[in-house]
Amino acid sequence: MGSCSVDGERLEMLEVGPCKDAYEMGVLIGRRFSQLIRSRVRRDLLLQNELRPFSHTPQSQPLLQLLFYNNRIKFPTYWDELLGTAAGSGVPLLDILLINFRKEILPFIPKEGAKSAIADDCSDVLVVGESMAIAAHNEDANVALVGHTYLIKGILPDGLFFVGYTYAGELPSCAFGFNSHGLGFTLDSVPPVEDEIVAGGIGRNFISRDLLEATSMDDAMNRIKSSEVSVGHSYNLFETSRRRIFNVETASRKRVSVYEVGKTPFFHANMYLHLLINQVQDENSISRQKRASVLTKESKGDFLSLLGDMDDKNHPIYMTGPLLHTLCTALIDLDEQTLSIIKGNPQKGDVSHVFSISPQKSP
Incomplete structure (x- = not known):
């Protein structure tokens, strides 16, 4: 599977x-990618400035204590994974x-000057029709993440594994x-207004890890439904064995809406x-x-063309900065049972990684 170039950096697994x-x-991940993690922390203006x-500040303590406590209690193993990542990378916990x-x-940082760069935007186009079952996803993020991502293949004690960007x-x-x-899944941020957000709820990173x-x-x-989320999220879930894709939108207070994707893109x-x-x-969304x-959304090529569209100069679907960048595109084909990662504009089809996503038996 090797590695690839993303804006001059290699996407390593x-x-x-x-x-x-x-x-x-966590220690092994932190140790292996310590330079990348340290570099991200140095460049992340959201971390530095907000x-x-x-x-x-004193007013942050009740929120942080509740947030850390609730997530540590619900997901102690993933909490330990983060402790290990901090220890392995040498970055303060x-x-x-x-x-x-x-x-x-x-959402709880006082307004004056805050939230200068909170956007994390993604785009997905999904279909399950007779001729194709596809999920195509642009991974968009703050400029601080350019060149600061990697792939983890985690092998579990029972021999089963996961792969996560x-x-x-x-x-x-x-x-x-x-x-x-x-x-598997792809994820999209969604923005509830502040009174829809519950302080100290379960973090989205912990739910997606789960x-x-x-x-x-x-x-x-x-x-998804059992977690008392703080903010909310949009999940595009796919299952190869049943050839199905669902979009699941969530919000605090256990609000969930499920939409099954069909032949209409x-x-x-x-x-x-x-x-x-x-x-x-x-306005961007x-x-x-x-x-x-x-x-047009009639073929796999159309989907990639759509995700590479830059017709709207202010709010393009494929983003090249200055603040938001499309880091890569993921193409999931449930019939071929593959997940491909495409670097650069997906219209060019420059595939860097191809994974089999067919179900595998436990050894």
């Missing part, structure tokens, strides 16, 4: 496990926690991933489409949604 415990897995200063919980902390210093995966049950170990679509749904940017909730009106509605 670490195979890790089986480990004696989650802490050891998260870290806020964490040192607080910094590791702040970047993993950034979405759950930012991972932001440096974070749990696998806040982006996309799959496991050896033939189950999804990487789901054994079936029903199990994945239960893992379904485009999802960064806004709630079917969960009734008060949300921030994001609205523009991408409108643009996608008029583009």
Whole structure:
């Protein structure tokens, strides 16, 4: 599978496990990617200018204590994984926690000058028809993440495994991933207004890490629904064995809406489409949604062309900065049972990695 170039940096994959415990897995990941994690922390203006200063104020302490406590209690193994990542990379644990919980902390930072760069945008186009069953996903992120991602193949004690596209210093995966049950996901941020957000709830990074170990679509749904989320998220779940794709929108107070993707192509940017909730009106998402509605969506090539579209100069679907960048594109084909990672504009089809996502039996 090798490595590839992403803006001059190689997207590398670490195979890790089986480990004696989650802490050891975290240490091995942190040690292997210590330079990348340290570099991300140095370059992340959101951490430097907002998260870290806020964490040192008295008013942050009740929020952080509740957030850390609730997530440690619900997901002790993933918490240990983060402890190991901090130890292995030599990055202060607080910094590791702040970047993993950034979405759950930012809404509570006092407004003056805050939230200067909170956007994490992604675009997905999905279909399950007679001739094709595809999920195509642009992974868009803040400029600080350019060149600061890697792939983790985590082998579990039972021999099963997951693969997650991972932001440096974070749990696998806040982006996309799959496991050896033939189950996987891509993720889109969604923006509820502040009074829809519950302080100290479960973090989205922990839920998506948990999804990487789901054994079936029903199990994945239960893992999502059982978590008292703080902010909310949009999950595009796929299962190769049943050739099905679901879009699941979530919000605090256990609100969940499930939409099964069918033969009509379904485009999802960064806004709630079917969960009734008060949300921030994001011009970027609205523009991408409108643009996608008029583009042809009849073939795999059309999907990649759509995700590479730059017709709207202010709000292109494929992003090249200055703040937001499309880091890569993931193409999941349920009939071929493959997940391909495409570097650069997906219209050019420059594939760097191809993974089999067919279900595999436990050894």
